[in-house]
Amino acid sequence: MKATYERVEFGDSRSVRIYHRRLPGIPFEWHHHPEYELTLTMNSQGKRYIGDSVAVYGADDLVLVPPNLPHTWASNRSIDASAPQVAIVVWFDGAWVRRFADVCPEYGGLRNLLRRAACGLSFEDGASAHMREHLDQLLCSDPRERLKAVLDVLHWLSQLPAAPLASPSAFDANTGAPSGHEPEQLNRVLALIDTQFAHPLPLATLARASGLSERSLTRHFMQHVGESVGRYITRIRIGHACRMLTDTHMPISVIAARSGFSNVANFNRQFKAARHFTPIAYRRQFAGARRAEDEMEPALTERSPSLERKAAR
Incomplete structure (x- = not known):
């Protein structure tokens, strides 16, 4: 199945894009884009598809998806039926993160995080709890506050263990990933x-x-x-x-x-x-x-x- 190409629009002079998604259920939308994506899913349970990885997920699911790897979540059941399902999606370009790590040794671990995320990463529950603590900053109206929060979260994640998701073959044309330019x-x-x-x-x-x-x-x-x-x-x-x-x-x-x-x-x-x-x-x-x-x-x-x-x- 061919994945839809999603063009992520950052706006003027922005390094990161954050999407606060609230809805009754998460539809199956197989897609890819050239940006990294960090997604925290809350009050949701269903299946997560990352390349050729298919897994059941539950509360506070936190995943880092690499560029151009097809992915989607799918759920028609909330954990708390009286509240909407929520996804906090953070998109960023890996090139500037690497440059930032090059000039700021304090964030050198970000380079390793991106290398580890080559096939996607699923983080432990403690990581999602830490990200939840940053929600006010991540959803702040000030783009500088959002950027600082994203860097703090990524730095924290760079020090944590995580399970790889897709296999390298998931990038083949047969999976729907982009095969050309x-x-x-x-x-x-x-x-x-x-x-x-x-x-x-x-x-x-x-x-x-x-x-x-x-x-x-x-x-x-x-x-x-x-x-x-x-x-x-x-x-x-x-x-x-x-x-x-x-x-x-x-x-x-x-x-x-x-x-x-x-x-x-x-x-x-x-x-x-x-x-x-x-x-x-x-x-x-x-x-x-x-x-x-x-x-x-x-x-x-x-x-x-x-x-x-x-x-x-």
Whole structure:
């Protein structure tokens, strides 16, 4: 089964991304991404799938997943049926953690932690209890406090025993892990869209940036991002327009042009289809505030759009 490629959005000038997930049950969502993922699951019991490792998990399950290893949790039963299941997910890029350990000898153990996590690690109950003690800092509104808490938790984990999960063969194409350079090629395209969305972006231009043919880019985009190239570009443009509508007093025609729409009529039609308001009504409804889904920094309770779309199918 092919794993969905999840694009983790960190926001501007952020080293870590934290996702506070609360829901009645955890659905099976087989996916992968190029970041490390540390996940603490609470009030949940079910099965955990990490590469070719399948295990039953219970309260306060704490796991570190390496980059590009497919994984998911699946549960339809809470331990306490009156409360939601909770997952605290921490994503981070291994490259900066290694650089940080290089210049700060006090955190040298982080390099060994990442090496040990090559096939995933499951930590003992004491580790999850320690992470729970840091929840206030991990979920703090101040990104610096969150970063300090993540470093403290990772440093603590680097000193603890943990059980490896997947086997090295779990990275084979047969398990659904990425077998080529699709994530890197798609990231080049996504970066180009994110910076040039206000300009025309023909498929041929994006294909050249990715090094793929137009047909291959279209196929990989649908497979890994979960929607067509055109729909993704429109979503980025609408998001930018939402910010301008709530943060500025610019005329609708100017906002349309600066968001990449060639004419106001097309902008109005696309905006209403996406937000169920006309741009003017949206401005009245949300004047002075940004909706969480359009923040430059993703909200702690907001998940990756690629998996939201997958779940909605």
